[in-house]
Amino acid sequence: MINYADTIIHGASFFPGLDLPEDYDYMALKDSRILSMGKGQCWKEYRKPDTQVLEFTKEQLVVPGFHDSHLHLLMSALNYHYVDLFNVRSEEEAAASVAKFAEDHPDDDWIIGLNWYHIDWDRKELPTKKSLDAYLPDRPVFLINTEVHGAWVNSKALEVCGIDDSTPDPESGEIVRDENGEATGYLNETAMGLGAVVALTFDIAKEKELVSLALERYASFGVTSIQDLRPELGYDLGQYETYYQMAQEDKLKVRIHSAANLMDPMDEVIAQREKYNGDLFQIALLKQYMDGVPTTHTAMSLEPYVDAPDLKVEPLGDIEKMKKQIERAHRNGLSVKVHCCGDGAVHQTLDLYENVIEKYGQTAS
Incomplete structure (x- = not known):
């Protein structure tokens, strides 16, 4: 009995994978899985009256879907609506671009921007709230740098977020201040969270809108899972419920394997994993930061910084708690990703991984 195909791709060039034949003429699919690949006219054996036949040429290439193993979905999605500062070359040019975006979007509660990088500016100095205040004294502004390890804000944003000159620095973060102790408008590392929890908190409807823009873009490049x-x-950026509802509504064009916070209570993580465990969306791993980035001297290096030889960089989190959480994750079959930028952070993280393997053994995955 012939197993008929739902769809047949005919005439294209095919790349099935390394060390596999590539001289195929067709691919027959059933229930979204490959039923057969072959040459010549054999494809006609799999065709029934309602089979969809897609005709291609050898100049068109069919490849397996791409998997992006490191992506910040909602952060990435912000790029498709808010102001992109990647190409600006000065603080003033950035502030003017933000002001133009604000003028064009009068209904946005927050003016959000991304991808500024003072290292690429003519004057390689961190920006301050003053340049933004000159253009936007009454609307809060939250601008994320290219590294996503710092945010530049105006005075209104500091006010809305309840940050003033007396606000203490959070653990592993810094509210940068001038020589008089006044907050300059730059929030470094975990201090970003003091603003982000307000500026980047969206309702589910808005998250769906932003995520849809991003997934459309990913799918156009052949990305099928992230x-x-x-x-x-x-x-934490992005609500599980947003992705879950989109999956239920058949609006996910890409499979999402989402990361929970390594420092969250493990019982809660396991309960969430059980709830959100579908084909298109699931909680599949845990993630946390060991260090920051070299440009702001927050990456943990084994050797001193040349321009800051006396600086001692500490981990961004509680190492003992991280150690215990990695052990709990390992025992519950959850993989762990840790951000490491400096070689010192890599050593520290590998020690944590080595500890858990020595205690509980290597997992199958």
């Missing part, structure tokens, strides 16, 4: 690393510095 690992979404939700935990950011001092906050």
Whole structure:
């Protein structure tokens, strides 16, 4: 009995994978799985009256779907609506671009921007709230740098977020201040979270809108699945319920393997994993940060920084708690990703992994 195909792709060039034949003429699919690949006219054996036949040419290539193993989904999605500062070359040019975006979007509660990088500016200095205040004194502004390890904000944003000159620095973060102790408008590492929990908190409807824009873009490049690393510095970005509802509504064009926060109570993580465990969306791993980035001297290096030889960089989190959480994750079959930028952070993290393997053995995965 012939197993008929739902769809047949005919005439294209095919790349099934390394060390596999590539001289195929067709691919027959059933229930979204490959039924057969072959040459010549054999494809006609799998055709029935309602089979969809897609005709291609040898100049068109069919490849397996791509999997992006490190992506911040909602953070990425912000790029498709808010102001992109990647190409600006000065603080003033960035502030003017933000002001133009604000003028064009009068109904946005927050003016959000991304991808500024003072290292690429003519003056390689961190920006301050003053340049933003000159254009936007009455609307809160939250601008995320390219590294996503710092945010530049105006005075209104500091006010809305309850940050003033007396606000203490969070653990592993810094509210940068001038020589008089006044907050300059730059929030470093986990201090970003003090603003992000307000500026980047969206309702489910808005998250769906943003995520849809991003997934449309990913799918256009052949990305079929992603690992979404939700935990950011001092906050988690993206609601599980958003992805779950989109999956239920058949609006996910890409499979999402989402990361929970390594430092969350493990019982809660396991309960969430059981609840959100579908084909298109599931909680599949845990994530946290060991260090920051070299440009702001927060990456943990084995050797001193050349321009800051006396600086001692500490881990961004509680190492003992991280150690215990990795052990709990390992025992519950959850993989763990840890952000490491400096070689010192890599050593520290490998020690934690080695500890858990020595205690409980290597997992099958």
